[in-house]
Amino acid sequence: MPSLTSMAEAILARAKKLDAYLESNNIPYPSFDEDTLDRLPSELQDDRWALANSSHELKKLTRGAVMNTMDTIFSWTDALGLRVVYHYQLAKAVPLDGTASYAEIAASSGLKESLCRRFIRIAMGSNIFDEEPMSKRVRHTAVSRLLATDPDFGDAIGLELEEIAPASSKVIAAWKKYSQDSSEPMDCAFSLYNETDKPFFAVLASQPERSRRFGNAMRYFTKDDSWDLRHIIASFDWSSVDKPGDVVVDIGGGYGQISQYIAHHTNNTRFIVQDLPHVVSQAPAQLPEDLKNRIDFAVHDFFTPQAMEPAPAIFMLRWILHNWSDKYAISILKSLVPAMRKGSKVLIYEYVLEDGPVTDLSSRFGFQMEGIMTTLFNAQERTAEEFKSLLTAADERYVVDAVRRPTGSTMSIVEVSWLG
Numbered sequence: 001m002p003s004l005t006s007m008a009e010a011i012l013a014r015a016k017k018l019d020a021y022l023e024s025n026n027i028p029y030p031s032f033d034e035d036t037l038d039r040l041p042s043e044l045q046d047d048r049w050a051l052a053n054s055s056h057e058l059k060k061l062t063r064g065a066v067m068n069t070m071d072t073i074f075s076w077t078d079a080l081g082l083r084v085v086y087h088y089q090l091a092k093a094v095p096l097d098g099t100a101s102y103a104e105i106a107a108s109s110g111l112k113e114s115l116c117r118r119f120i121r122i123a124m125g126s127n128i129f130d131e132e133p134m135s136k137r138v139r140h141t142a143v144s145r146l147l148a149t150d151p152d153f154g155d156a157i158g159l160e161l162e163e164i165a166p167a168s169s170k171v172i173a174a175w176k177k178y179s180q181d182s183s184e185p186m187d188c189a190f191s192l193y194n195e196t197d198k199p200f201f202a203v204l205a206s207q208p209e210r211s212r213r214f215g216n217a218m219r220y221f222t223k224d225d226s227w228d229l230r231h232i233i234a235s236f237d238w239s240s241v242d243k244p245g246d247v248v249v250d251i252g253g254g255y256g257q258i259s260q261y262i263a264h265h266t267n268n269t270r271f272i273v274q275d276l277p278h279v280v281s282q283a284p285a286q287l288p289e290d291l292k293n294r295i296d297f298a299v300h301d302f303f304t305p306q307a308m309e310p311a312p313a314i315f316m317l318r319w320i321l322h323n324w325s326d327k328y329a330i331s332i333l334k335s336l337v338p339a340m341r342k343g344s345k346v347l348i349y350e351y352v353l354e355d356g357p358v359t360d361l362s363s364r365f366g367f368q369m370e371g372i373m374t375t376l377f378n379a380q381e382r383t384a385e386e387f388k389s390l391l392t393a394a395d396e397r398y399v400v401d402a403v404r405r406p407t408g409s410t411m412s413i414v415e416v417s418w419l420g
């Protein structure tokens with residue numbers, strides 16, 4: 001390990017670089033009251049994340065083994081503070097540019113005053129709200145202000161802290177009850193916690209408020225530039241399937257968001273978006289007029305064989321395989337085989353997991369998703385090698401041509417050809 005001094009000097013050099021930009025552009029230094037680093041240009045954002053990663057590493061080294069572990073095991077109390085703030089909508093009880101007493105927050109939120117004080121002070125440990133030292137009145141910080149003003153941010157917090165994290169408490173119980181080798185989606189922590197024999201999406205479909213929160217949270221999580229759909233255009237040569245008559249099948253394609261985007265970047269490609277009946281019945285109404293002659297919707301269960309003539313050029317799967325254990329993911333890939341021809345391709349657009357440990361704060365997403373997929377679906381994220389094994393297990397004629405992640409993209413494309 002380098003010395004603390006050399007690590008601190010590397011941090012200092014980066015901090016000076018960012019400060020210089022802020023100063024020359026009259027941008028305030030970041031504070032807990034105001035995030036200003038989003039205003040850095042894209043070429044400085046890498047420095048920003050490198051600074052966050054290296055200062056996090058230095059913090060961990062200076063806290064030491066025991067205190068770092070204490071930070072981990074007590075982190076649930078931080079989450080509890082935030083959950084109480086979220087659940088009782090305490091952020092909305094504080095004026096955006098003023099202050100509120102604990103009694104005023106209690107009166108408008110319905111959480112009694114002593115609990116407001118205790119749990120807001122827990123949250124303040126994470127810089128959620130601040131308290132004026134003399135008056136003891138509460139005012140906003142950047143996080144609490146976001147909670148008061150951005151409903152999708154609140155829904156993202158609610159989904160994680162009220163839906164997924166509580167269900168995750170049953171992960172080990174589910175392994176013990178159903179076996180660690182179970183491939184069944186219902187043998188998961190979510191089902192056990194919710195005492196249901198229905199899969200996650202079916203439970204949500206029957207509960208509009210939970211379903212709405214899930215949809216908004218997904219929109220929030222995927223709104224930053226690393227999720228931008230331009231990366232799917234950069235990941236594959238779409239002009240190779242843009243001849244009149246070329247067809248792309250978007251498997252489990254929902255309302256056809258991806259197909260619509262690619263259609264706008266091609267001239268002739270036609271798209272068939274397949275999904276379950278309840279989705280397909282709603283989807284055409286959401287299609288813009290200019291794409292109606294290029295995108296069709298069809299009911300198709302992706303576990304049943306594809307029987308399409310003429311065969312499509314591409315089967316595309318985004319966010320499908322990571323919801324399923326190997327047994328079912330292999331079955332989905334097998335169902336494509338009857339329609340595969342020489343020259344056909346399968347494009348799998350997913351997060352491709354690093355094959356080893358990741359400690360950088362900004363790169364831990366894949367392993368966080370691992371926990372979520374396990375909890376909700378008894379499923380998993382996969383490394384490039386695991387995608388290859390899955391494809392080979394489905395049919396030895398599948399050949400992975402490339403696994404590409406464009407610069408700046410969270411998602412990768414696994415491009416697969418058919419040796420027919």
Ligand SMILES: C[S@@+](CC[C@H](N)C(=O)[O-])C[C@H]1O[C@@H](n2cnc3c(N)ncnc32)[C@H](O)[C@@H]1O
Pocket residue numbers: 251252253254255257258274275276279300301302303317318319320323
């Ligand atoms: C996580 S969403 C991904 C949607 C879309 N591919 C996208 O990237 O926006 C999973 C989709 O799979 C669909 N789905 C689930 N089970 C299915 C099945 N057996 N056959 C076809 N579609 C299914 C769901 O209705 C949902 O639209």
